Amino acid sequence: MRIAIDTMGGDQAPQVVIQGVEQARDQFQDLEFLLFGDEKQIKKYLQNSERVTIVPTQSVILGTDEPLKAIRHKKDSSMVMAAQAVKAGQADALFSLGNSGALLAAGIFIIGRLKNIMRPALMPTLPAMNSKQGFSFLDAGANAEVKINYLKQWAVMGFFYAREVKEIAHPRVGLLNNGTEYDKGDSLHKEAYQALSKLPDINFIGNVEATNLLEGVADVVITDGFTGNATLKAIEGTAKTIMSQLKKALLNNGLRPKVGALLAKPALASIKTTFDVAAYGGAVLMGVKAPVVKAHGAADARTVYYALVQLRMMYNKGMLQQVIEYFDQQPKK
Known part of the structure; x- marks a missing residue:
């Protein structure tokens, strides 16, 4: 499983994000990570690059940004590029500590809604x-x-x-x-x-x-x-x-x-x-085509770790596919 990480969202980013990622990476051999953000800052905190790929980005969506405007105009931001990676099939899930409204918009308008939702x-x-x-x-x-x-x-x-x-x-x-x-x-x-x-x-x-x-x-x-x-x-x-x-x-x-x-x-x-x-862990954006989890901006590395465990469980259990199949079996009105 490959998880796209918005490393620049949150009060203590990217430090706590990377610490949580490395903890999850070291415990679960089936996880790989795409880290989107400022390459220099990421390398400052990353202990080793095993199963980690850094994807440099140029901007950050701030907590004060208007959500829809941000995802439309900050296409080179860590959050938008991470969401685009999920849409393109380069990653299986998305995690962020960033702007809640922007992540919601990215989930709906970039990754897309699940069928019938x-x-x-x-x-x-x-x-x-x-x-x-x-x-x-x-x-x-x-x-x-x-x-x-x-x-x-x-x-x-x-x-x-x-x-x-x-x-x-x-x-x-x-x-x-x-x-x-x-x-x-x-x-x-x-x-x-x-x-x-x-x-x-x-x-x-x-x-x-x-x-x-x-x-x-x-x-x-x-x-x-x-x-x-x-x-x-x-x-x-x-x-x-x-x-x-x-x-x-x-x-x-x-x-x-x-x-x-x-x-x-x-x-x-x-x-x-x-x-x-x-x-x-974090709050799940239910109803989009891939697992997306948002944790509180003030979250620590431990919260990040548990959120990644959450995403892994959703993916491994095939939960979204079960939801799709459930609604496909319901009679059409």
Whole structure:
């Protein structure tokens, strides 16, 4: 498998990107990498060039760039050239820490949508207390407005991802709503509930509420991109605030809380492991013709490594082909 890497995206690029690539390369003998970016900077951090090819690029898509304009006018950028390599069959997958909107645009307009898929969706994996696998959450921001067919297709793709990549035998798929009853929500959600219930071979468990997401109530949760992005940021912000306040409470209130913190260290470590989002890799752009993964711009080398493991699993399991075959077998309307 050959993975095209946008080495210049991200806050600590290209250093952490290359460190993660080398870790994956050293562990998996079946991986090769095309590193797109500033050749001088790449060579500065690359320890050895085994199964690594450097492809020099002239520009970088910045986080402040307007996505569509960037991929149209920065054709010599590391992200666009990496996407072009996938389109041309020179690479099998794409990874980037760069501009989310630009990567979404590159996936759709350069690599292209999968057959029968109306709208690709962004799918991160979020932690869950009752699951080592976490839960897949889509759409997390690619599509602010949705149609019923979008939700149905995302449910199918999320199901196949959870089953093949996460190896969950019969993943539970839930629809994010403001109540668990079948008749909750607006007309779109009521109609979506009925449509999802009729999907063949998909384990749809009904509506799920945001209150229960981190309890692992479902393996796949689908929603529109506006709600999904707002929910994602609310979870991230709440977790960050709680951890910050907990640390202050334990360290800034005298000796007894510090001793308590020391005694509670093993328990706190287990919580940290559960909410270790780096181990989940990055967000998958579901619905395009090749595996594409986007990790957070502030990600470290460990996150990059796990994202590459993610891509390898998607490719080796033939997940995208299974999605194509599923939709090909559905009756045409």
